[in-house]
Amino acid sequence: MRRAGHFALQLDEMTDVSGEAQLLAFVRYKDESDINEHVLFCKALPGKTTGEEIFQVIDSFFKEHDIEWTYCTHICTDGAAAMSGGVKGLLGQVKKVNTEIKWLHCIIHREALASKRVSPELSAVLDDAVKVINFIHSRPLNRRLFQTLCQESGTEHEQLLLHTDVRWLSRGKTLLRLYELHNEVYVFLKEHQHSLAVVFEDAEWVARLAYLADVFSKLNELNLSLQGKESHILNMYDKVKGFTKKLELWRQQQVKPQLPFGPLSDPRPKLAP
Structure with missing residues (x-):
């Protein structure tokens, strides 16, 4: 050196x-x-x-x-x-x-900071999601009971993931896991008479949760692609620029759902790769 x-x-x-x-x-x-x-x-x-x-x-x-x-x-x-x-x-x-x-x-840190700025409506969904996860995952008894429910339902996953602001990848993974298990979460909250069970009966809330899960999963992919050996400002700029163009495309394709689905169906919009 x-x-x-x-x-x-x-x-x-x-x-x-x-x-x-x-x-x-x-x-x-x-x-x-x-x-x-x-x-x-x-x-x-x-x-x-x-x-x-x-x-x-x-x-x-x-x-x-x-x-x-x-x-x-x-x-x-x-x-x-x-x-x-x-x-x-x-x-x-x-x-x-x-x-x-x-x-x-650091370009990755700047992008992570920018991704924290979401609309009040989506921020409220994120806050509710964190409360639900904390209720289930941070209490040992609830965690065991929820795991048993997932095993009986035959789901791919048996536990939710905790969210932490310290690790920027956690937000996308946490929301995606919550969405994948939202049927089981709804049943669990209903059995325990939790006040947030009603949000899973709101099709628009579930749609926003699905939207957040997809968007933050895409942000995770972007963040990971910006790292690694031999990364430099030119290819980082191209990746960020390409991602912003995708965001504009997704914004144009987004149509407000007519809410034909129930609380336990799949309202998640599909984002183009």
Whole structure:
């Protein structure tokens, strides 16, 4: 890497399963006629996850391995203040040692943030879905009873998936699983006299749930396609641009359902691949 000269960094601060803050760094650099990329390091953040402490971890690693900041041309992070802050953030600290460095906002993180902005009607459906999942999945007795119901019904899946905002893939998977088991969920909520059982009797609510499941599944596919080795801004731009054109096509094809179906039928609109 030192022989290659200039390089770019991608940084992500996260919390592991033990609750410890970790800083993960990826590096990309030119090696003769090829572009190499790999994990540079993964180090624990000892104190607060501030821009100064993040900089100290990276700077210590650079000094230990005799890497000059002047050769770092670009840094890609999320938009958190600790990363992008121009004074106390990581960017501000790096600018003190390399004024020419360029900062980029991670395209996947930006897309994930944009996908959180949904209409109030769809947001209400998402909130109800999370409440239903929490009622069934977060209580051991309910989870066992629901699993038994699914086994007796012969369904492909026997459990719902919990939703977490920390993992951006969870939303699409959670909604899709809920839709696939919405018949069993309706029966379970009805047996337990839960107030949200009535939403599954509302064909329009079920249609919106199906719509969200399909859209977020497509977003998951997009997010996964933007990752991986040898990804660069040109093919990422093409994929995002193509996806926005698909969204416009789906919007034009969308027709408000006439609600001819009951609460336990399949109202899900089919999205073109």
